Amino acid sequence: MLIIFFIFGLIFGSFLNVLVYRLHTAEELFLSRSKCPHCQKPIRWYDNIPVISFVILKFRCRDCQKKISWQYPIVEIFTGLVFVLIGWKFFVLTDTASWASTAYYLFVASALVTILVYDFLYLEIPMIVLWTGIFASIAFGLYTDWMIISQGLTFGISKVEPLSMHIYSSVLAGFLAFVFFFALSAGSREKWMGMGDAYLVIFLGLILGWPEIFLALFLAFAIGALYGIIMLALKKKKMKSQVPFAPFLVLGTFSAIFFYEPIVSWYLGLFY
Ligand SMILES: [Zn+2]
DSSP: OOOHHHHHHHHHHHHHHHHHHHHHHTSSSSSSSBBBBTOOOOGGGOOOSSSSHHHHTTTTTTOOOOBBHHHHHHHHHHHHHHHHHHHHOOOOOOOHHHHHHHHHHHHHHHHHHHHHHHHHSSSSOOHHHHHHHHHHHHHHHHHHHHHHHHHHHHHOOOOOOGGGGGHHHHHHHHHHHHHHHHHHHHHTTTSSSOOHHHHHHHHHHHHHHHHHHHHHHHHHHHHHHHHHHHHHHTTTTTTSOOOOHHHHHHHHHHHHHHHHHHHHHHHTTOOO
């Protein structure tokens, strides 16, 4: 079953590469065929197979022989792996209720990968993707609560604690994360943190809820610091050069979605 998620992820990753490029150049998203960014020749359908085509073509365009960026296969494989983790964590073939959450997380993961790649390439967060994700997350949160409440009613429970509701935890997490990042951004006049990141963490808070968002942000800073140290050591970046932060936030979020319990119990195990 997971192999289907992987192949589906590869194909979707290939689409997300195109999406990132077309969001940036403001091209129409679906109608026109993919083309080589160098020579503009349309890509043949048999050269459009994720990962495999890159290997067969030896990472060069069939027409102009210019190098195709490593970004393409990396994003495809990464999306494939994320989709596998979603299948592993959320999908149960015989449980139709799990299909909705699987679909939601596949959608959210696609939005997060798009944001990661876009910010990495252009130091900017694609707002249209972000708002779509925020809207979907609120809708999914309300849907989840509604399912729980309606199930509770059939079991004769008429009162649901507002604080136990999914949407409450989500909005709280999004709001607190936003306040923290807004302060970082405004306080440093966007030198430490861009305003786009403050909007991004609203989305991440809505996905994760409280207290999972806390782990995601912690990991984002940890991964970011590690990346900074490595880049300084390799002399690839200077102390002052601008580094996109959304990729770290997205990686922290994926870690928290899939591995919250093992990470927390490992961390607590360090002290007891
Ligand atoms: Zn070409």
